Amino acid sequence: MGSYEETKLQLFLEWLKLNGVELRGCNIKYSDFNKGLGVYSSHGVADGIPLVVPLNLAITPMRVLQDPILGPECSAMYEDGDVDDRLLILLFLTFEYKRKNSSWKPYLDILPTSFGSPLWFSDDELLELKGTTLFKATELQKKSLRSLYDEKVKNLVKKLLVLDGDLQSEVSFNDFLWANSIFWTRALSIPLPRASVFPQVQEEQQNYMDGDNGKKNEVESNADGVNSYLVQEETVWVEGLVPGIDFCNHDLKAAATWEVDGTGAATGVPLSMYLLSVEEAHHQIGEEISISYGNKGNEELLYLYGFVTDNNPDDYIMIHYPAEAIKDVPSSETKLQLLGAHKAEMRCLLSKSLLDRGFFSNKEETDDKGEGTGVPDYSWSGQRKTPSYLKKLVFPEEFLTCLRTIAMREDEIFVVTSLLQGVNTYSHACYYGERQPSDLEVRAAIWEACGDSGALQLLVDLLNTRMMDLEEGSGTEDSDTQLLEKYAYCKTTEDTKSNSIDKKQELSRNKWASIVYRRGQKQLTRQFLKEAEHALQLALSEGN
Numbered sequence: 001m002g003s004y005e006e007t008k009l010q011l012f013l014e015w016l017k018l019n020g021v022e023l024r025g026c027n028i029k030y031s032d033f034n035k036g037l038g039v040y041s042s043h044g045v046a047d048g049i050p051l052v053v054p055l056n057l058a059i060t061p062m063r064v065l066q067d068p069i070l071g072p073e074c075s076a077m078y079e080d081g082d083v084d085d086r087l088l089i090l091l092f093l094t095f096e097y098k099r100k101n102s103s104w105k106p107y108l109d110i111l112p113t114s115f116g117s118p119l120w121f122s123d124d125e126l127l128e129l130k131g132t133t134l135f136k137a138t139e140l141q142k143k144s145l146r147s148l149y150d151e152k153v154k155n156l157v158k159k160l161l162v163l164d165g166d167l168q169s170e171v172s173f174n175d176f177l178w179a180n181s182i183f184w185t186r187a188l189s190i191p192l193p194r195a196s197v198f199p200q201v202q203e204e205q206q207n208y209m210d211g212d213n214g215k216k217n218e219v220e221s222n223a224d225g226v227n228s229y230l231v232q233e234e235t236v237w238v239e240g241l242v243p244g245i246d247f248c249n250h251d252l253k254a255a256a257t258w259e260v261d262g263t264g265a266a267t268g269v270p271l272s273m274y275l276l277s278v279e280e281a282h283h284q285i286g287e288e289i290s291i292s293y294g295n296k297g298n299e300e301l302l303y304l305y306g307f308v309t310d311n312n313p314d315d316y317i318m319i320h321y322p323a324e325a326i327k328d329v330p331s332s333e334t335k336l337q338l339l340g341a342h343k344a345e346m347r348c349l350l351s352k353s354l355l356d357r358g359f360f361s362n363k364e365e366t367d368d369k370g371e372g373t374g375v376p377d378y379s380w381s382g383q384r385k386t387p388s389y390l391k392k393l394v395f396p397e398e399f400l401t402c403l404r405t406i407a408m409r410e411d412e413i414f415v416v417t418s419l420l421q422g423v424n425t426y427s428h429a430c431y432y433g434e435r436q437p438s439d440l441e442v443r444a445a446i447w448e449a450c451g452d453s454g455a456l457q458l459l460v461d462l463l464n465t466r467m468m469d470l471e472e473g474s475g476t477e478d479s480d481t482q483l484l485e486k487y488a489y490c491k492t493t494e495d496t497k498s499n500s501i502d503k504k505q506e507l508s509r510n511k512w513a514s515i516v517y518r519r520g521q522k523q524l525t526r527q528f529l530k531e532a533e534h535a536l537q538l539a540l541s542e543g544n
Helices: 003-018 061-066 070-079 085-098 105-110 123-129 133-163 173-186 199-209 228-233 298-304 323-328 332-341 352-357 397-407 410-431 439-450 453-474 477-486 509-541
Strands: 026-032 036-041 051-054 188-193 235-240 256-261 272-277 316-320 347-351
Touching: 003 026, 003 105, 061 070, 061 085, 061 235, 070 085, 070 133, 085 105, 085 133, 085 173, 085 235, 123 133, 123 453, 123 509, 133 173, 133 298, 188 256, 298 509, 316 453, 316 509, 323 332, 332 397, 332 410, 332 439, 347 352, 347 397, 352 509, 397 439, 397 453, 410 439, 439 453, 453 509, 477 509
Parallel strands: none
Antiparallel strands: 026 036, 051 272, 188 235, 256 272, 316 347
C-alpha cells in the first residue's frame, strides 16, 4: 500500500472517529489485491464488540430526503414514485462523489474504484461468460442502467451540482455505474425503529400524548386499534450503507455478525450498529474479522459482489421453460388454462444440496421424502401407483407439474378435463353450486392422467439444451478444470512477477472468476441431468 493510499486511510479513520465510530478492538487496513481493505482484530474485547457505528452516519433513503440539497429536489419525485429507495442512495453517492467539498470525501476517497462484477468486464472478459445466465443478465442490466442514467440521473445530478455552486463538473455514466456498484457490494438491510424511519409518526404520537385529553401516562390506541407505543417500537427494514462495518469481507465461516442496538443497552450507543464476535471465534491480533453475506451461489456472488468461491456449497442452477415457447406446443390454449389453474412454476432453482439425497448420493437415506418434491399425496382412482423412486427425486413438484402439463398428449388432456369436471358435478350434487378445483386437485388430476415420464423427458431436454449452451460458449467442464489448474496462481495476486512463469500464461482475476463460475454451472447441470435421466428410466419401467 503506497503512501498516498496510507494518507487516505488515515484521513478516513480520523473521519470515522469524528463521526462517533468506535474501533474498540479492531483496525481497518489493507488486506490484499482481491479483497482491498478489511477489518482486523487489534486486541481482545471482553464483551465481544470490536466496532460500533452510530446509525446517524448510515446512508439511507431518509438521509437523502433530509439532505438540504438533494431533499427538496428528490422528495416530490419520491412521493410520485419516479425514484425508489435504492435510486435515492445512488443519486446521493453520485452527487457526493462529484462534489468538490463533500463532507463525505474521506469515506468516498477510500472506497474502491474498480470492481470484479461483470458490469465492469472488458468485452474479452465478458465472452468468458457466454452461454451462462450471467452473460445475458449483464447485457440487460447495463442497458437498463444506461437508460436510467440518461432519463433520470444525468440531468438531475448536474442540476444538483449547479445548486451547490459547481458550474464546471460533468457527470458521466461511469460515475453512476460506480455508485451502483458501491451500493450493491456494500449495502446492508438495517432493522430500524419505525419512529426513526418515519419521524412524523413519533411527532404525531407525542402531540397526541401531550394534548388536552389528560391521559399522558396511559397507553392509548390509534384509529386502527394499534397501541401507539407499539407503533414506535415496530421495526422497519431499510437498505443502506454503514461506513466502517461495510469494510468487513465475506467468509462462509464468519468471525462476527452485525447487530443493531436500538436502546444502547449492548453498546452504550443508542441507535447504533455493531459487530459481535461469534462465540467460536477467538480473534488473534491481526486476524481478519469477517461477516457472512449469506448462503449465496457463485452466480449471485459474482453478479453482485464480483467474487466467487471455489467449490461453493451453496451453488445452484436455474432451469426454466420459456413461456413464449408454449404457444407452439399442441393444445396450447388448454394447457395455458391448466397452468394458470395450478399456479404453475415455470422455473426452478436446483441447489447443490438437493443432490445429497438424490439417486447417486453417498449419504444415508432419511425417512422423510424431502421438501418440495414428490407426486401429490393421493391418486384420484388409485390406479396410478406411487413411484418407487419418490424419495430420491430431487426436482420440485411444482416445476414437474408445470412440465407434465406442457408435455401432455391429447388423450391425457381429455382425462384431466373429465376428472376436474367430476369435481364440479360432485360439488353441485352436495352443495347445489359449483366450485373451482383447488390447486392440489388440478395437480393430482394431471399426475393421474400422465404420470412423470413426459415431464422427465422434457426436463432431460431442457438440461441437455442448457449444457449445450454452456459448452458452445466456453468448452467443456474438463477444459475449464485444466485452465484452473494451469492458472491457479493468479487467484491471489494482481500481477505475478515470478520469472519461472511465462507472462503469456497470466490470467486476469475476472477471467479466473468467470471460469470458476461457469465450471460450477456445468458440473451441476451434468449432475442434475444424470438424476433426470435415471428418474426417466425408472418412470418408464414403472409405467409412470
